[in-house]
Amino acid sequence: MKKLLFCSCFILSFCLIASGLAFASTPSQRDALIAQQLNCTESKMQGSVGWSDVCYKDFGASHDFSDSGLMLVSASSGVDAEARIRELEYTYANSDQSGEIETPGIDSDPFFNKEKEIKEDKETSFLDHENPLTKVEMGTSISHVRYLERDLMKTQGNMYGVFINYSNRNSEPKPIKTLKDFIENDVLKFDAKYSRGNVDYDSNGTGSKEGDKDYMFEMRAVIGFDVPTTEFLFTPYVGLGHRYLYNDGRGTTSTGHGGYRRESRYYYAPIGIDVKRELSKTWDLTLNLEYDYFLFGRQKSYLSDVVGGGYPDIKNKQNDGYGARGSVKLLKKDKEIDFFIEPFFRYWNMEDSETTSYVRGAYIHTGIEPTNTSVEMGCKTGIRF
Secondary structure, three states: OHHHHHHHHHHHHHHHHHHHHOOOOOOHHHHHHHHHHHHHHHHHHOOOHHHHHHOOOOOOOEEEEEEOOOOOEOOOOOOOOHHHHHHHOOOOOOOOOOOOOOOOOOOHHHHHHHHHHHHHHHHHHHOOOOOOOEEEEEEEEEEEEEEEEEEEEEEEEEEEEEEEEEEOOOOOOOOOOHHHHHHHHHEEEEEEEEEEEEEEEOOOOOOOEEEEEEEEEEEEEEEEEOEEEHHHHEEEEEEEEEEEEEEEEEOOOOOOOOOEEEEEEEEEEEEEEEEEEOOOEEEEEEEEEEEEEEEEEEEEEHHHHHOOOOOOOOOOOOEEEEEEEEEEEEEOOOOOOOEEEEEEEEEEEEEEOOOOOEEEEOOOEOOOOOEEEEEEEEEEEEOOO
């Protein structure tokens, strides 16, 4: 075994010396290289130092890598070769004294390991600002809403809200050449928003009333796929959404008619696309267009709120309708936190709901949620990190 180790070290020393001579231009430099490489091998055979501590350590020399991954050291002008050799001759306090020579591989190379760590850190970093895989947006919104039942009534007013958006990508967007590339460019998004405000009621038949309270809550989850081009990043997506609206119309109108509370729930599938363009290193512009495919809805009218009316609460199912929305987001990128402003538009168009029958006194009545439209226009401001 010892003979085999000695022969291996001798052959390796010869190769290192021969390779090193190729980088030396003067006799004195060649002598220094020979002495250094011999010292490297001799020190390792004595078990006093580790291979990577001698053969990969450099004190002021220029570097080059051979195909095998070993470092060759060439003497630099003005460097005392003997002093460098003495610096290499030090002993680890906890070094292995067994005399066994460990053959170094790429995995034990500190330089290769460093590059590997950097690469892995870049690929797994979830909040890397330069190459973000995960982003969180949050902020506030202000909007004007208008609900209309044609020829019957309308409500309108201002809403103030907060929102939070979460997005995650498995990797940075890359050119799509295969189906696998397309699948690996996936992005997941989760959105939630809450807003509230006061709206004014107006009807040709039942008068008017001011200050009805409105609450709106919406949650969405979508999956998309990045399609990068030279100038734009296209991200088509599809998902599921839930919109909840609470309107408190209790009280008496200007004509003495009683109001009541209403709850509205929409379940829909958003189908849209984001189109992003980098205006500069610090500015991004993103256009969003979306069609909301209506799945089904539920309406609940608390008719029992009408004082002296004797009405029961009724529920109506909605089956037909659609929605649409869009926005333009201008984002300013910064070192830690990005800032953005985003004007937006949201629209819903709903058909007549199913009818519901109920008994009041000696009569059977039917209730329906009539055809209606909702329009919301506003602006969001927030931060991204």
